[in-house]
Amino acid sequence: MEAVLPHGHHAAPAGLWRWLASTNHKDIGTLYFWFAATMFLIGGLMAMLIRAELFQPGLQLVRPEVFNQLTTLHGLIMIFGVIMPAFTGFANWQVPLMIGAPDMAFPRMNNWSFWLLPVAGLFLIGSTLLPGGAVAGGWTMYPPLFMQGGISYDLTIFAIHLMGASSIMGSINIATTILNMRAPGMALMKMPLFVWTWLITAFLLIAVMPVLAGAVTMLLSDRNFGTHFFDAAGGGDPVMFQHVFWFFGHPEVYILILPAFGIISTVIPTFSRKPLFGYASMVYATAAIAILSFLVWGHHMFTVGMPAAAQLFFMYATLLVAVPTGVKVFNWVATMWRGSLTFETPMLFAVAFVCLFTIGGFSGLVLAMAPVDIQLQDTYYVVAHFHYVLVTGALFSIYAGLYYWLPKWTGHRADETWGRWHFWLSAVSVNVLFFPMHFLGLAGMPRRIPDYALQFADFNRVASLGGFVFGASQILLLIVILKCLRGGEKAEARAWEGAEGLEWTVASPAPYHTFTEPPEVK
Amino acid sequence: MRLGRQVLWMACWAGWVQPVVADWALNLPAPKSDIAVRIYDIHTLILLICLGIFVVVFGVMFYALFKHRKSVGHQAHPFHEHTSVEVIWTVIPLLILVGMAWPATRAVLDQKDTANPDLTIKVTGYQWKWEYDYLQDGVKFISASSTPADQIANQAAKGPHYLLEVDEPMVVPVGKKVRILLTSHDVIHAWWVPELGVKQDAIPGFIRDTWFRANEIGTYRGQCAELCGRGHAFMPIVVEVKREVDYQAWLAAKQAGKQAKAVAAAAAAGKSFGPAELKARGEKVYAAHCAACHQADGKGLPGVFPALAGSRMVNGPAAAHIDRVLHGKDGSAMTAFQDQLDDADLAAVITWERMAWGNTGSPVQPTDVKVLRK
Amino acid sequence: MNTTGNRRTSLRLTLLSAAMFAFGFALVPLYDVFCDLTGLNRDAAQALANNTQVDASRSVRIELVANVQDGALWRFAAPRLPVEVHPGELVRVEYELENLSDRPLVGRAVPSYAPLAAAAHFKKIDCFCFREQHLAPHEKVRLPVLFVLDRGVARDMKVVTLSYTFFALGKRT
Incomplete structure (x- = not known):
C-alpha cells in the first residue's frame, strides 16, 4: 500500500525548520523523546547529587536549602518532564500507526503542545539561578511553606500551568484521534491495549490537569493577590490545598502507570508468541483503576487528622485498587504461561516490570492500611514505594517500549549485547538503590532530609552505591539509541517474530507518511 | 510477631544485607505502646500475606520462564481467555483484602479515640523547634535540637544520638494516656515518635489531637515528618517516659525552676555584665536560636536570610537592633524573641552579634532590653 | 478523515477540561459545605438545639x-x-x-x-x-x-x- 504512493510524499523537510514547525506525528513523537531524555539527564544528575549528599551522615556537598531544591526539582522534572512526555512520545508515534490513521487529529495543535514543554522546562531549571534559588517546598507544593519562597515559586507555578496546558492539548488530540480516526473495522474492543490505556489516560489527564491548574492558580493568588484560599488567618485552610492537590495527584499516579500497562501488554504477548490473556478484563481493569483513582486521594493525607470514618473510607477504596491491578499481573503471567518464550531486551524489561512493579504494589498495600500508614507516612518507605512504581514500573516500561519499537522507528535493530548489559546493570542496581529504602523507612528515617541519624548510615551508603551504578548504567541506553540511529542490523517490517498489529505492516523505518489510505481491519 | 521477624530475616536473603549488625535494622522499631504493637502486628500480617502471594504468583511465572521457552522447544498454546479462572482471581484477592482490613479498621478506631486522657500536652511546631505546654500544670518550654553545628559540618565526631537529641525533652509518666494537642506557629510540621506509634501533622491555625500510652520507661526519639523548610532535618523530638513519682518530681522541679528562673531573670535584668561574660553567654544563645538561619559564621544565606556580619543594623545604634530581635519583622521569617528569651539572654545574644565576625557594634545590657520591651 | 467529527469531539473534551478547572475552584465551597456538615471549622452562630435540657448526669x-x-x-x-x-x-x-x-x-x-x-x-x-x-x-x-x-x-x-x-x-x- 505504501509502495503506490508517489516518492515525494515520503520526503521529510530538512533542517531545523523540520523540527520547529513539524506537524508530523512521528517527528513530534521523536521530539517528545529527546525532550524527555534531556530532562532525564538533568533530573538524574540531581538524583545523583542527592544520593551523594546522603552517602554518609553530616552535611558534605550541599546546604539544606539547596538539598530541598534538588528533591523538589527532581520530583517535578521526573514526573512532568520525563515520564509524561515519554509516554506522550509513545502515543504520538504509535497511536496513529496502531489504529491505521495518517496522523493525529490536530497536527498543528500537536506541534504547539510539544513546544510549550521546553519553555516550561527552561523556567523550571532556570529558576535555580534566581535570588533565593529554585522552588524548595517539595513537588507537592504544600502551603504555608510554599508561601515563604521567592520569585522562583511563581515561575514554577507558571511552568506547571504551561506543562498542564501542554498535557491537556496533547490529551484532547490523542483522545480525538483514537475516537474518530480508527481504520474501518477497528471496533473499540479490537484496539490494541496500548491504545486503550492511552485513551483512558487521556481522559484522566483532561479531568485532573485542570484541577491542578486551579490549585496552583489559587496558590499564585494567595501569594500575590492577597486571597486567603489556604490561609487560616483569612478563613481559609491549608489542608484544603492538600485535598485539591491530591484530587489531582492520585489520578496523576495512574496517568504515570496506565500507559506502562499498555506497553507491557504489547511486549509480553509478542515474546510469548501468544495473544494477550484476558483482553477484555484488561480493558475493564484499566477503566476500573481510572475510576477508583478519583476516590482514594485521602490516603495521602492520613496524618493530617481526618475523622475515623473518612480514614476508613479512603483505606477501603484504596484496597479496592489492588483487585484490578492484581487482575493485570495475573493476566500477564497467564500470557507467558505455556507460551514459546524468548528473552530479547524488551521482554527482559517487561518481565522485570511485572516482578518489580508488583513489589511497588505490595508496599502500596502496606501503606493503604491507615494505621500502618500513620507510622510510615513521609518516611523512606514511601520513597521506596513510589520509586518501585515509577522507576521499575513506569521507566522500565518506557525502556521495554523503546527497545521494542526502535527497529520500527529507526529501521535498525537495537544492539542486543549492549541492551542486555543495560538491562542487567539497571535491574540489579535499581534494587540495590531502592530496596534498602524500605528498611530505612521502617526504622524511622523521614524523607526529604539532607542529613540523618547514625543508625541510618549503613543502608544509605548501600542505596547511594546502587544509585551511582544505576545512574551510570543509563549511559548505555544512550549508546544503544545512538548506535541504532546511525546503523546496525536492518530491521524487517515485522521486526519481531511474534509481533502483531498494524504498525508491523508498514516498512521499517516507518515512512514519513503512513496510512494515507486507511487499512482494512478484519 | 516473632515469626514475622524471622520471615523478615529470610526475606532479606540478598547478599548485601547482614542482619547480624545491629544498625542494619530491617523492621519497625520495637513498639513501646499498645497502638505501636498493633501497627507492628498489622504490618507483619500484611507482609506475610504479600510474601505468600509473591511466591505463588512468581513461582508460576518463573516456572513458565524456564519451562516454556522457545529455546527448549516449547510450542505456544494460544489460549487467551478463561472466564472462571478470571473470576476466581478477582474474588480471592477481594476476600484476602477484607481479611487484611479488619484488624486495621479496629486499630483506626482506637488511634482516633482521644477520650479520657490522664494528661494533655499542647505541642506547637515552630521553624525549627517544638514547644511543649503542659496545659494543666502551667509548665511550658521550647525544645530544640542540641546537636552541635560542628558535628553537622563534620568538624567533630558525631555523638551517639546525632540529630536525635534536644536541650529539653518532653517528659511523660509511664502507663498514662497522654493526649497531644498539636498546632503550628508557621508552616505544617508533623510530630512523630516511631516507638510510640504516633504521628500527627501540626497545622497552623488549627488544632489536631492524637494520643499515646507508653508501656515502658525509657527515652524515645523521633523527628519532624513533614517538610517544613531548610531546618526540617534538624527538629528532633525526644520523649522521656518516667515513673509517675519521677514525673511528678520533674514537674515540681520544672515549676520551681520557672519561679527561680523568673527571680534570676529579674535579678539579672537589673545587673550589668562585662562584655566577655555577655559574649560567652551570647554565643550559646546564638547557636541555639539564631544559627539555623543566620548561620554560625553570621553570613546568613543570600536572598533568604540576611547576613549579620557587616550588617548595617548590627553595626548601627543598639535600639533598632534590640527592637528587631525583641519584636521580629513583619512579613519575614524573623520571629519575635521577647516571649522566648529573658532580658539577660537577649542582651547577651545581641552583644555577641554586635561584636562577633568583625562587627563593631556596642555591647548591650539587660536594662537596655527591658526598656524596649512592649 | 472526518474533520467535523474531530472538531465536535475536541470541543466536548475542551468543555470537559474547562468544567474540571471550574470544579477545582468549586472544591473550595464544597469543602466548606463538607466542613459545615461535619461541624469542622465552624465560625458562625448556630441555632440552639431544640432540646435545651441540661444533662446533669455527666460532665x-x-x-x-x-x-x-x-x-x-x-x-x-x-x-x-x-x-x-x-x-x-x-x-x-x-x-x-x-x-x-x-x-x-x-x-x-x-x-x-x-x-x-x-x-x-x-x-x-x-x-x-x-x-x-x-x-x-x-x-x-x-x-x-x-x-x-x-x-x-x-x-x-x-x-x-x-x-x-x-x-x-x-x-x-
Whole structure:
C-alpha cells in the first residue's frame, strides 16, 4: 500500500525548520523523546547529587536549602518532564500507526503542545539561578511553606500551568484521534491495549490537569493577590490545598502507570508468541483503576487528622485498587504461561516490570492500611514505594517500549549485547538503590532530609552505591539509541517474530507518511 | 510477631544485607505502646500475606520462564481467555483484602479515640523547634535540637544520638494516656515518635489531637515528618517516659525552676555584665536560636536570610537592633524573641552579634532590653 | 478523515477540561459545605438545639487553648483552668487580648476543636471569632464566648478542646 504512493510524499523537510514547525506525528513523537531524555539527564544528575549528599551522615556537598531544591526539582522534572512526555512520545508515534490513521487529529495543535514543554522546562531549571534559588517546598507544593519562597515559586507555578496546558492539548488530540480516526473495522474492543490505556489516560489527564491548574492558580493568588484560599488567618485552610492537590495527584499516579500497562501488554504477548490473556478484563481493569483513582486521594493525607470514618473510607477504596491491578499481573503471567518464550531486551524489561512493579504494589498495600500508614507516612518507605512504581514500573516500561519499537522507528535493530548489559546493570542496581529504602523507612528515617541519624548510615551508603551504578548504567541506553540511529542490523517490517498489529505492516523505518489510505481491519 | 521477624530475616536473603549488625535494622522499631504493637502486628500480617502471594504468583511465572521457552522447544498454546479462572482471581484477592482490613479498621478506631486522657500536652511546631505546654500544670518550654553545628559540618565526631537529641525533652509518666494537642506557629510540621506509634501533622491555625500510652520507661526519639523548610532535618523530638513519682518530681522541679528562673531573670535584668561574660553567654544563645538561619559564621544565606556580619543594623545604634530581635519583622521569617528569651539572654545574644565576625557594634545590657520591651 | 467529527469531539473534551478547572475552584465551597456538615471549622452562630435540657448526669471537661501567630504584636490568653460543663448547659468563658504595639491593630480569631468529632456538638451562641477585633495601641480587652455543648456529644468524650488562633489582618506574611 505504501509502495503506490508517489516518492515525494515520503520526503521529510530538512533542517531545523523540520523540527520547529513539524506537524508530523512521528517527528513530534521523536521530539517528545529527546525532550524527555534531556530532562532525564538533568533530573538524574540531581538524583545523583542527592544520593551523594546522603552517602554518609553530616552535611558534605550541599546546604539544606539547596538539598530541598534538588528533591523538589527532581520530583517535578521526573514526573512532568520525563515520564509524561515519554509516554506522550509513545502515543504520538504509535497511536496513529496502531489504529491505521495518517496522523493525529490536530497536527498543528500537536506541534504547539510539544513546544510549550521546553519553555516550561527552561523556567523550571532556570529558576535555580534566581535570588533565593529554585522552588524548595517539595513537588507537592504544600502551603504555608510554599508561601515563604521567592520569585522562583511563581515561575514554577507558571511552568506547571504551561506543562498542564501542554498535557491537556496533547490529551484532547490523542483522545480525538483514537475516537474518530480508527481504520474501518477497528471496533473499540479490537484496539490494541496500548491504545486503550492511552485513551483512558487521556481522559484522566483532561479531568485532573485542570484541577491542578486551579490549585496552583489559587496558590499564585494567595501569594500575590492577597486571597486567603489556604490561609487560616483569612478563613481559609491549608489542608484544603492538600485535598485539591491530591484530587489531582492520585489520578496523576495512574496517568504515570496506565500507559506502562499498555506497553507491557504489547511486549509480553509478542515474546510469548501468544495473544494477550484476558483482553477484555484488561480493558475493564484499566477503566476500573481510572475510576477508583478519583476516590482514594485521602490516603495521602492520613496524618493530617481526618475523622475515623473518612480514614476508613479512603483505606477501603484504596484496597479496592489492588483487585484490578492484581487482575493485570495475573493476566500477564497467564500470557507467558505455556507460551514459546524468548528473552530479547524488551521482554527482559517487561518481565522485570511485572516482578518489580508488583513489589511497588505490595508496599502500596502496606501503606493503604491507615494505621500502618500513620507510622510510615513521609518516611523512606514511601520513597521506596513510589520509586518501585515509577522507576521499575513506569521507566522500565518506557525502556521495554523503546527497545521494542526502535527497529520500527529507526529501521535498525537495537544492539542486543549492549541492551542486555543495560538491562542487567539497571535491574540489579535499581534494587540495590531502592530496596534498602524500605528498611530505612521502617526504622524511622523521614524523607526529604539532607542529613540523618547514625543508625541510618549503613543502608544509605548501600542505596547511594546502587544509585551511582544505576545512574551510570543509563549511559548505555544512550549508546544503544545512538548506535541504532546511525546503523546496525536492518530491521524487517515485522521486526519481531511474534509481533502483531498494524504498525508491523508498514516498512521499517516507518515512512514519513503512513496510512494515507486507511487499512482494512478484519 | 516473632515469626514475622524471622520471615523478615529470610526475606532479606540478598547478599548485601547482614542482619547480624545491629544498625542494619530491617523492621519497625520495637513498639513501646499498645497502638505501636498493633501497627507492628498489622504490618507483619500484611507482609506475610504479600510474601505468600509473591511466591505463588512468581513461582508460576518463573516456572513458565524456564519451562516454556522457545529455546527448549516449547510450542505456544494460544489460549487467551478463561472466564472462571478470571473470576476466581478477582474474588480471592477481594476476600484476602477484607481479611487484611479488619484488624486495621479496629486499630483506626482506637488511634482516633482521644477520650479520657490522664494528661494533655499542647505541642506547637515552630521553624525549627517544638514547644511543649503542659496545659494543666502551667509548665511550658521550647525544645530544640542540641546537636552541635560542628558535628553537622563534620568538624567533630558525631555523638551517639546525632540529630536525635534536644536541650529539653518532653517528659511523660509511664502507663498514662497522654493526649497531644498539636498546632503550628508557621508552616505544617508533623510530630512523630516511631516507638510510640504516633504521628500527627501540626497545622497552623488549627488544632489536631492524637494520643499515646507508653508501656515502658525509657527515652524515645523521633523527628519532624513533614517538610517544613531548610531546618526540617534538624527538629528532633525526644520523649522521656518516667515513673509517675519521677514525673511528678520533674514537674515540681520544672515549676520551681520557672519561679527561680523568673527571680534570676529579674535579678539579672537589673545587673550589668562585662562584655566577655555577655559574649560567652551570647554565643550559646546564638547557636541555639539564631544559627539555623543566620548561620554560625553570621553570613546568613543570600536572598533568604540576611547576613549579620557587616550588617548595617548590627553595626548601627543598639535600639533598632534590640527592637528587631525583641519584636521580629513583619512579613519575614524573623520571629519575635521577647516571649522566648529573658532580658539577660537577649542582651547577651545581641552583644555577641554586635561584636562577633568583625562587627563593631556596642555591647548591650539587660536594662537596655527591658526598656524596649512592649 | 472526518474533520467535523474531530472538531465536535475536541470541543466536548475542551468543555470537559474547562468544567474540571471550574470544579477545582468549586472544591473550595464544597469543602466548606463538607466542613459545615461535619461541624469542622465552624465560625458562625448556630441555632440552639431544640432540646435545651441540661444533662446533669455527666460532665465534660473543656480545655481552652489560645494560640497567637504574631506574638510580637498581641498577647492572647485563654482562661488557664479548664471548665467542667454539663451537656446542654449554657457556658460563658472569657479570653484576653492585648495589643502590645504602639499602633492600632486589626485581627481575627479562628476556632478549632479537638477531637474532630467534638466540633459538631459545639453550638456557639456568640463568639468574638464572629467579628474582627479592632484594638487601639496597648488596649486590653476581654473576649467572651457563649456556647452550649449539645447533648448529642458522645458519652465517652470526656475531654474536649476549644482552641482559638489569633491572626493579625491587613498584613501580608
